[in-house]
Amino acid sequence: MxxxxxxxxxxxxxxxxxxxxxxxxxxxxxxxxxxxxxxxxxxxxxxxxxxxxxxxxxxxxxxxxxxxxxxxxxxxxxxxxxxxxxxxxxxxxxxxxxxxxxxxxxxxxxxxxxxxxxxxxxxxxxxxxxxxxxxxxxxxxxxxxxxxxxxxxxxxxxxxxxxxxxxxxxxxxxxxxxxxxxxxxxxxxxxxxxxxxxxxxxxxxxxxxxxxxxxxxxxxxxxxxxxxxxRTHRRMRERAILERVKAGDTAIADMVATIYASTDVRLHGAAALSVLAHLEDLVARGQVICEGPPGLSSRYRPG
Ligand SMILES: [Zn+2]
Missing domain, CATH: 3.60.15.10 (Ribonuclease Z/Hydroxyacylglutathione hydrolase-like)
Known part of the structure; x- marks a missing residue:
């Protein structure tokens, strides 16, 4: 790949x-x-x-x-x-x-x-x-x-x-x-x-x-x-997020802690927004469910 x-x-x-x-x-x-x-x-x-x-x-x-x-x-x-x-x-x-x-x-x-x-x-x-x-x-x-x-x-x-x-x-x-x-x-x-x-x-x-x-x-x-x-990089990131949701993570902070474990913590705020961007897209495509509009403190589950 x-x-x-x-x-x-x-x-x-x-x-x-x-x-x-x-x-x-x-x-x-x-x-x-x-x-x-x-x-x-x-x-x-x-x-x-x-x-x-x-x-x-x-x-x-x-x-x-x-x-x-x-x-x-x-x-x-x-x-x-x-x-x-x-x-x-x-x-x-x-x-x-x-x-x-x-x-x-x-x-x-x-x-x-x-x-x-x-x-x-x-x-x-x-x-x-x-x-x-x-x-x-x-x-x-x-x-x-x-x-x-x-x-x-x-x-x-x-x-x-x-x-x-x-x-x-x-x-x-x-x-x-x-x-x-x-x-x-x-x-x-x-x-x-x-x-x-x-x-x-x-x-x-x-x-x-x-x-x-x-x-x-x-x-x-x-x-x-x-x-x-x-494109491959973004799809891999999207797959990693979907896997965390399927593994039971409901909060973006938990997904970031796992997926960005090796990234400078000063960039974790930006990482959370990037995860939110993917989740918005996944919710729009029906692969993830969120009650209400997807936000940083929303709860997510598999679609
Ligand atoms: Zn710019």
Whole structure:
């Protein structure tokens, strides 16, 4: 069975514009964490007079200055945002004010489902609800400038408004946080949806991309093999959860303690949300039963 081969080999070169392909430069923000890996990757794209910027990044003075340095002498026409998490979109406002470029995204931030009664959104702090794109791009819609053509490839799952961008005639897909080489992505309700995430994986498997440039870490060099590995990994995790439910675990905390026994306990809160994402999907498919809407403190039994 092919599980993904994660690649942690990455040299961020903070503050520098690193050329990663013809007409594509990566500038990594110095905001490392367990969730952002070495930091957020911003990309500048353009072979001609104009350039587009994908994911300006968080409010970070050094990163702002690095981006402005890299833009010197070029005309920024579009600021594209893959999704509205605070490590990706907030700097858009300042760069727009400085350059006059228009902001582009699938849409403003929204959760994948409404909050249940009494449920607290654990992502309230990490979401950038202030970002409203000038231009909302439908799936497959195109933005172009002199020297680039990028199309929106909607990939909901990590967030409801998550979108990748494909660079025409290059085989390059900017996969943002949907597919990253260094680790699996966080898929956690209510912002994320496992059903959507798996459907987005299947959609990408049907494409012919040559390479992915993600929002964190280095490139995915063999997208089809990596996508199949991710799918297998999620199915194995789903099977492990189903086995715990069948073994008599009714609470998510008990499932996490067993399934994530070898994981850093600082990540167990995120793990619980990931298990909830799978349980939502399993309940929707009738394989697990939950009285009321599935939540972190709900009780689960086999369907
Ligand atoms: Zn994110």
């Amino acid at each position: 092919d599980t993904p081969h994660f690649d942690l080999d990455f040299e961020p070169a903070y503050g520098e514009a690193v050329k990663v392909a013809e007409g594509v430069w990566r500038i990594t923000c110095n905001n490392p964490s367990p969730f952002t890996f070495a930091g957020t990757n911003s990309y500048l794209i353009g072979r001609g007079r104009d350039v587009a910027l994908i994911d300006p990044g968080p409010e970070n003075e050094a990163h702002f200055e690095a981006l402005m340095r890299a833009l010197k002498g070029r005309r920024l026409t579009h600021i594209l945002v893959s999704h509205t998490h605070r490590d990706h979109s907030p700097l858009a406002a300042r760069i727009k004010a400085e350059t006059g470029a228009i902001t582009v995204a699938e849409g403003p931030h929204r959760a994948a489902r409404p909050l249940h009664a009494g449920e607290v959104n654990p992502f309230a702090e990490s979401s950038d609800t202030a970002f409203i794109p000038d231009l909302a791009l439908a799936d497959g819609a195109v933005v172009e400038g002199d020297g680039f053509t990028l199309s929106a490839i909607h990939t909901p799952g990590h967030t409801a408004n998550h979108t990748g961008f494909a660079l025409e005639d290059s085989g390059i897909l900017f996969s943002a946080d949907h597919v990253m080489a260094f680790a699996t992505t966080v898929v956690a309700p209510p912002d994320g949806s496992m059903g959507d995430f798996m459907a987005s994986l299947e959609m990408l498997l049907g494409r012919q991309d040559r390479i992915f440039f993600p929002g964190h870490g280095g490139p995915v060099a063999d997208p089809p093999a990596f996508l199949r590995g991710l």
